[in-house]
Amino acid sequence: MTSAPAASAPETSPATPSPRCLVGVVGLGRMGRAFAENLLADGHPIVVWDAFQTQIDAMARPGVVAATKLADLAECDVVFSSLPDDEAVTAVAAGAGGLVKIMKAGAVHISMSTISPTMSRRLAAWHGECGQGYVAAPVLGNPDLARARTLFILAAGPDAAMQKARPLLDRLGQKLFVIGEDAAAANLVKLAGNVLTALTLQSMGEVLALLRKSGIDPRVGFDIFTNSLFDSRVHRTYGGKIVDERYSPPGMTVPLAVKDLRLALAEAETNSVPMPATSLVRDRLVAMVAHGWADLDWSALGLLAARDAGLPDLVAPSSQAQSDTRGTNAHPDRAAAPVKLIDQVYPPSGSRPAPAGGGSSVLIA
Template identity: 60%
Template sequence: MGHMGSALAATLLSGGHTVVAYDRSPQHIRALQLEGAQAAARLADLSSCDIVISSVPDDTALHSVAFSSDGLIRTLKPGALHISTSTVSTSLSRQLGKKHADASQGFLAATLLGNPDLAKAQRIFILAAGAAADIQRARPLLEQLGQRVFELGQDPGAANIMKLACNVMTATTMQSMSEVLALLIKAGIDPHLAFEVFTGTLFDGRVHKAYGEKIVEQRFKPPGMAAALGVKDLRLALAEAEHQIVPMPVASLVHDRLVALLAAGWDDLDWSALGALAARDAGLDSATDTKEP
């Protein structure tokens, strides 16, 4: 489950649902047990559930959850619905859609726009794709989890490519803000004043405000989206772009900047630490101490 999955589970509990929680990390389950969740010792213990929501970091983890010997495809009952909220490849989502259908189960890709804090406040956006009947069945549940559900058609992969596209736009926005803030700081402009000018004029979007504030405050811990996950998401987006024969030179550059965060040993920081990287490259020593919360 991690931070995002735990937030989703807590919302379902507060809405009166019976929730069975499974995670490889026992502490995640213990925290939810205090809120009323039942604990599952293994994936197969979810076999009686009507709907299972998975929230894992990458293709490898989701493949294991679905296809292992006690995974969801083997253990869920006919008619059960698997909702994947993970940011994974389009090919894996399509494969899961087919395999679940072969097992007389439903599958829905429902990727999320927002961080765990927004999930706790039920303010995330949900991008849903899959069979129309599965979307209709899941919609009441999804509407409890977020502020708006976007239906993207019957191809589960559509939810994943849409999420990847949004993450590319977020990452490129953070990179541009990081560069101009480094320039302004070296020119003697207070970064807080610069942020006020940006977000109080033409750049007042959610990404500019939320991530710009993190960059200005150098607040990169705890990560809402760890730098390593940002690398993964842009890699997936670029792979899809290559498949579709779509050049994405800016996305390629920002992917490399995120890789540079890992090379600097900052893989446990929020991906907005692109701001710290730009500041360091500009010779702003005060911005390099990003290990402290």
């Protein structure tokens, strides 16, 4: 596999909307709908399509054309797709009446999906044969960040297609990284990013379970770590979900995470790159599916770590959604945990722990 060109410096999204054009959006899940709403807010007339009519109906508003079939997107200058996996993308792009067959020459398909690099290369070839452009533009971030236009977008594709896609992509995220002309490179970088996130979730879950079982409030550890050496967005965002056991609604469901790590491991095998830690975490995600937690966020790796440590659930996995609808994560059934003096948690160098009953501040688990 040839190495990809170095990514360009990230570019901050411009304050002004991109030139107006007719835009199609295929796939109206939480991410796709956020893209559609932001494109519409920028003044672009949009045509939307989804496999489920209810998703199309939910987008009914002025400026939106509801497509009854993919052929209704034939006049679009650009078509975005936000789909769950290779199979869904293949059906939409190469199936009967799919995008490859109906898009006009010069139009550009921008795939925001997390798919395999192999699939991305196929899409680029299919579109290229029909005189169409193809840009892979997977994202780092979740649907909330998509709505707020604060995603990090990883883009790759031929220069002509990229020039057409760039003004739109600039508006959908806070930073755009243009990786090169090989569309597959963007998908591989995206998979690599998800591997890093999954490994971080596993490690956060383990250390927070260790603190909690030792009688230390895991929020104290979370506060210390994220305000010292581990202050990344991933540690803060997902570590916060773990300490609060806030796993629903999911930003990334467990089956999608399993799929992404499987794709990354397939690329690693093809290139003879051992990834033992990734293999382990992939199996941990499969274990979550076996527990019946497929509808939870992948940060529930922290819940699995707590279960393995013999710790009781603060919120039962089956009641996650109901808990979140109350707008709080209070845990009325939480048993009182041992109290440790703060000096016993991280005593100053050369000092002794304060005696029980002393005047130090206390930490309550």
